[in-house]
Each structure stands twice: as C-alpha cells, then as structure tokens.
Amino acid sequence: MSQKRSHEDAEHSAGPQSQAARITKIRACAECKRHKIKCEPVAGEQKCSKCLRSNLECIPHNPNQRFHEEDALWKANATAELSQLRSAVQVLLRHNQLPDLASVTDKTPTGTIISPLNASENGAHTTMIVPPMDMTRENSVESDLGEESELVPAPMRSLYDLTRIRNLRSHIGRKTDTNSMEDDFIGQGIISESEAETLFTSFMENMYQLLWAGMLVPHYTLHAVRLHSTLLTAAILAISAMHTPGRGEALQKCYNVFVTLTYSACLARVDSLDDIRALCLAAFYLSNLSYKLSGLAVRNAIEMNIHQAFHKLMRGHADQRDNVRLWYAVYVCERQFSIAYGRPPLLHEDVATKNIERFLDSPHTTPGDIRLCAQVTLFKILTEAYMTFGSDPEQPLTEADFQQLRMFNFAIEQWRLLWQPRSADSAPIGSYPSKGVVLYYHFARFQLNSLALRALPPPSAASSETLSYDRREAANIAISAATSTLTLIFEEPDLRRAMTAVPIFTHTMVAFCATFLLKMAKTWGGVAQAASPEWATEPLGLGLNFNISQVLSLSRRSANFLAKVADSLNDKHLTKHIARGIKELLKHFDTPETPASTTAPPHSRPDTGETRPVETLNGIGGSGPAIDFTDGYNMYDLIGSYGFGFDETFLGQAASSDFDLWPS
Structure with a gap:
C-alpha cells in the first residue's frame, strides 16, 4: 500500500510535466502521414528526412485540416448559388417593374413574414408581404389623468389611454412623408x-x-x-x-x-x-x-382627422385651409362615384359641407375654392335626392313623389343661378369654369327627372299606358336636359378642348345621356309608330317631346366627337370604349333595307309650322318591318337606377384586365 501510495504521489506530482510532454510530442508531418511512413526528424533541420529528400514543405499534420477544407468548399459553393439566385430574382423584379431587391430587404420590418397565400389581381398572382401583428406598447405606459386629458374622448382613445398599445393610437399629429x-x-x-x-x-x-x-x-x-x-x-x-x-x-x-x-x-x-x-x-x-x-x-382622410379641419379653421388655425380643401375634394370624389354606381354614399353631411359660405368668406379664397365648393353643394342636392327616392330599379315614383321632385328641380335651378356667375373664367382653360357649371346643371336635371320613367310597364302598340301629367312633365325635362348636355359640349369650344383632360365623370355624362336617348328612341319609338302613322309630326303620341332624328344626329355627333378625342389619348382611355359603345347602339337603327342616311320628305309640325326630315329607323316611319320593342324590355336597362349603371351598361369600359398588374 505504501508503495502504491508513493507511486500515486509521484504520478500526481509529475502529472503536469507528463501532460506538457504529451502536448509537445512530435508527430508525423502531413507528407509522411499521407504516405503512411515514419516521420524521422533531422538534427539541426526544420524538415524531416522525407521532406528534405523530396524538397517539400514540411507541415505538421493537423487532424482538423480536413474539416476546414470541407467547410471552405461548402461555403464557396453556397456563396456561388446565393449569388446566382440573387441575380435571378433581380431579373424577375426588373421584368415585373418591381422595386430593387436591396430596397425591399432594407425596408422589410423585423419579424415580417411572407404569406403563403396569394393575392390575385385579374388572374395575376403575387405573394404579399405581411407585417407582424404588433401589440407593443409606448415607452411611457402610465395612464394620463391630468387636467389636459379629454373628459369624454372617443372610445378607442380611452382604450389607448389604458393600454398604450401603439396600433390603437389615432393620428394626433401629422408629418410629411x-x-x-x-x-x-x-x-x-x-x-x-x-x-x-x-x-x-x-x-x-x-x-x-x-x-x-x-x-x-x-x-x-x-x-x-x-x-x-x-x-x-x-x-x-x-x-x-x-x-x-x-x-x-x-x-x-x-x-x-x-x-x-x-x-x-x-x-x-x-x-x-x-x-x-x-x-x-x-x-x-x-x-x-x-x-x-x-x-x-375617405377612410384614410377620416383616420387622419381631416374631417375636423373645418372646426380648427374656424377657431383661427389658418394652416387648416388646405386640409378643408382636401376634405371637400374627398367629399366630391366619393359622391361622384357612389352616384355613378347607384350606391349609398359613405360620407354624410357635416359642419364643413353645411357651412360652405363661411369657408368662402375669406380673403384667401381662390377661384379653385369656388369651383370646388360649387361641386360640393350640387352633390349635396343629388345625395338628398338619392336618400329620398332610393336606387331600387323596380320601385317607380308615385304621384306624390313628383312634388318632392319639383323641389329638387328648383334647388338645382337656384344652384346654377348662384354658382355660374361666381365661376370666373381662367386664362389657361377659358370659360370652362362657368360652362362646366352649366354642363353639370343639365346633367343633374337629367339624372333626377329620368327617375320618372323608372320601373314603368313595357310600352306596347296594343295597350300603351298613358303617362300622367306630372310624370310626362318630368320625363320631358329629362329628355330636354340629356339633349342639352350633348349639345352644350358641341357648341362650347372651351368644353370641347377640355374633353381630352377632364375626369371620367364628365365622359360618363355623355355616355349616359346618349344611351338614354337612343334607348328611348328604340323603346318608345315603336309606340309612336303604332299610335299614329304620322308619328313624326307628334311628340311620340304620348305627350313626350322627343325628336328621333335629333337624337340620332346628336348620338352620331357624340360618337364621332369622342372618337376624335380618343385619337389624342392612350388606347386604354375610357373615351374609346364609350365611342365604340354608342356606335354599337346606333347599329340597331341602321339596316340594309333602311339605311340611316335615308330620309323621308319633310313634314310640317302643326303646332309650330317647323319642318324637319323624318328619319327611317328599322321600319319606323317607313315601309320596312317594325322592331318588336317589347322583347326583353327592361326599364332598368333603359335608365339604370339612380346611378349611371356605370359598371353594367353597354360601354365595355376599360376593364381592369386591360391593366395587367404583372405582365408576362
């Protein structure tokens, strides 16, 4: 035991030296290891005998070298593949007119994920970048119950005050992007x-x-x-x-x-x-x-509290004037297209739209302000009419509704009298401001009074329903206003010049009026022919002041004029589709037997003595066969509902498929 203990003590005391000796032990060099031979050192030389004989570099063997070499090879291959993939992605991004890869990467928020779902735009699919759901809190999470906090804030503001979650915060301050x-x-x-x-x-x-x-x-x-x-x-x-x-x-x-x-x-x-x-x-x-x-x-403007700008302006914050202007522009934009589609408006009348004159009563009022406010007041009238009469295409106006309709007509008359003199001419666009008021006046009267014909039973030669005086009066106003809308554009040079650059709402006015008049000619013209062989000298036999020759002439002029306008625009502009649609409708009146250019001898109108040519239309007023106007009759197809039928009419308007989001 004593010998063993002494032996262990000696081993323990010599342990560190033995470890050092083992660490510094000479091992075979890499060359000898490769040839599996004994590596013999040479005194006074840094190389072994094998490396001296072969004149090779004597490198001590490192068992980790193989792993380093394999790791370096893998990294080199991975780098090359990543570079190849990056180049391919860059080519795809450029091909699809998308932002550069570096800019997308730099701006991607931390934690952003790529959704496996595809967003489709007219059949073209693209992967959407989805930001993470952020429920982080503001740096200061203490609730504010001080004197400056609102006593009765909006409910979501109260929720934010309690939780301090950033996503709940509304826009209090605004910054320029x-x-x-x-x-x-x-x-x-x-x-x-x-x-x-x-x-x-x-x-x-x-x-x-x-x-x-x-x-x-x-x-x-x-x-x-x-x-x-x-x-x-x-x-x-x-x-x-x-x-x-x-x-x-x-x-x-x-x-x-x-x-x-x-x-x-x-x-x-x-x-x-x-x-x-x-x-x-x-x-x-x-x-x-x-x-x-x-x-x-609308939603973004409300989220930024633009609807509160009028209050701030009235309290003396002059910097809010531009924000009020933007709120009015948003109002007109939303009204134009809710009316165009016959859909309920998103915005309701508020303090800003009720106090137009207070906004204009300022030395900072510009001509653009007047023109914008004129639009706001007109669309207020049309919105009130929408809320009164609705947009159900199967709901006809009752006789009691016509008294309310007269009130709206009176309001539109007052609107023109007020705003046309205030809309001063402008050097760049001439008389477009004042003539634009007249154009919108005619169109508003047409849109309102065309409701008199909504959901009427089909007119027929055997049993035609006699229109009441009030309904006939409103229908005649609609016919006159639609005719005046088209005529005004042709006769006013400043309006003609502006038609290449006006918003699509104006082009849709022309389309809606031309469609209405042509379908009136087709539908009610058959009643006139059956009612009297001298239909051309009477107002369609139903008390409607409708001149078919004038309608066809105006419609052809409209189609030709819009086709000329389209020549100075891109092929995907809506005007080209409108012109083509009107020409398609005109084909219903032109047949080989009775071409549109054929006219009968002029007849004299008994009430005025005025003479006019009588156009031969598919047998109407001529010797050819008459059209069956009751086949497939639909008054909604004639006038739409309250709106234009903007996405449902004959126009074949520039569909979204014309704008391929991701072109091949």
Missing part, C-alpha cells in the same frame, strides 16, 4: 427620369388646372412631388401617360407601381396628405379603380 428619390421607382430605373419629366410637364400643362386649379397637386416640380409622396408621383405619371398616345409602356409601368403601392397602403397607417391626394386623383381618372380608391381615400 419624406421619400428618398434614390429608392423610388424613378431612382430604380423602372421609368427614366427624362420620361418622367416629360409626363409630369404634360400633366401640368394640360390637366393641372381642370381639377379646381390644381387643388390635388400642391407641388409644382417633379422633384418636389417625389420628395413628398411616391404614390402621388406614380398617380400623376400614370394619368399623364393615359392621356398621351404612344405611351402604353410607360402607362403600364406607372400603373403597376401605383397599384403595388396602393396594395401596401391599404392596411398601413397613412401619414401623408399627399397620399390621400393621390388616391383621389387616381379615382378621378382610372375608371377601373375609381370606386375602390374613392372609398380608401
């Missing part, structure tokens, strides 16, 4: 800067003044617009390309950028007033997106 021009779609080369400058200049020269003297574009240079809002930049350039022939490629690129940015903004917090201006501007001109964009503009 500054954009880096190197990161926008022009800086990335999706569209060249020179082409962007050309399109922006064209917009400023031809379209800027028509929307209330540039109310929606407060910046005068492309540089300024790019700094404030990429969305507004894309909207302006897309609209300009839409109104320039031969710019189809630029239109598609700018449209793709605008739609992509709008998708991203749908569920994001909007901090820029210019982004709201962009949504309104695009709604006025991009027909396939108008209704969606107008609704999005």
